[in-house]
Amino acid sequence: MSVKLAPSILSADFSDLKSEVKKLEKAGADLVHIDIMDGCFVENITIGAQVVKALRRHTNLFFDVHLMVVNPEKHIDKFIESGADNITVHAETTHHLDALLNKIKSVGKKASVAINPATPIYLIENVLEIVDMVLVMTVNPGYGGQKFIPYTLKKIQNLSEIRKREGYNFEIEVDGGINEKTIVECVKAGADVIVAGSYVFESENIEKAINKLKNSVRDLR
Ligand SMILES: O=C(CO)[C@@H](O)[C@H](O)COP(=O)(O)O
Numbered sequence: 001m002s003v004k005l006a007p008s009i010l011s012a013d014f015s016d017l018k019s020e021v022k023k024l025e026k027a028g029a030d031l032v033h034i035d036i037m038d039g040c041f042v043e044n045i046t047i048g049a050q051v052v053k054a055l056r057r058h059t060n061l062f063f064d065v066h067l068m069v070v071n072p073e074k075h076i077d078k079f080i081e082s083g084a085d086n087i088t089v090h091a092e093t094t095h096h097l098d099a100l101l102n103k104i105k106s107v108g109k110k111a112s113v114a115i116n117p118a119t120p121i122y123l124i125e126n127v128l129e130i131v132d133m134v135l136v137m138t139v140n141p142g143y144g145g146q147k148f149i150p151y152t153l154k155k156i157q158n159l160s161e162i163r164k165r166e167g168y169n170f171e172i173e174v175d176g177g178i179n180e181k182t183i184v185e186c187v188k189a190g191a192d193v194i195v196a197g198s199y200v201f202e203s204e205n206i207e208k209a210i211n212k213l214k215n216s217v218r219d220l221r
């Protein structure tokens with residue numbers, strides 16, 4: 001299976017998200033990555049479920065919603081109703097990871113777990129058999145345009161080995177500091193879904209940027 005590219009709208013023009021999402025659809029994005037930040041788990045504040053719901057009316061693109069909020073159980077119903085296709089919750093934000101993931105799955109959505117760079121894999125070991133995706137943060141969450149943290153590659157490799165050994169089906173997603181060099185290292189380590197924000201939206205041409213990233217890993221799969 002080829003690598004999937006998920007541009008993050010964190011680096012898009014927030015005054016015109018509708019057009020930005022439509023541009024991504026035309027440019028061949030596989031998913032659109034939507035960062036939800038609460039100013040508490042991370043410093044930044046972005047958008048809520050209402051904006052996701054409003055965007056849903058304008059595209060059929062797969063909505064990959066990355067929740068960076070404390071107590072995600074308080075907000076989960078709203079995000080389920082928003083039209084998200086996948087909902088990712090951070091292991092660091094809830095005491096009830098299993099219950100939350102199962103709730104998301106029970107309504108037919110994809111359910112995924114994210115871990116910060118310094119969070120060890122063993123913390124999510126028990127949910128690996130139920131998740132659709134594991135999001136390995138390759139920067140500290142909160143902002144776009146940060147530098148890739150190299151030690152996270154080892155975590156991607158370890159997850160990939162566990163997946164093979166145990167016969168699990170989850171995809172491995174990476175998020176933060178992706179460019180045409182770091183994408184190669186991540187895919188070689190085992191990543192399947194690549195989030196890229198500033199690389200895509202700060203380029204002169206979104207379509208060319210997406211193709212450049214995809215082409216740089218084409219022969220690796
Ligand atoms: O979740 C986050 C940041 O917390 C990301 O999804 C960013 O949007 C990635 O941005 P770049 O590092 O690709 O610019």
Ligand SMILES: [Fe+2]
Pocket residue numbers: 008033034035066175195
């Ligand atoms: Fe993200």
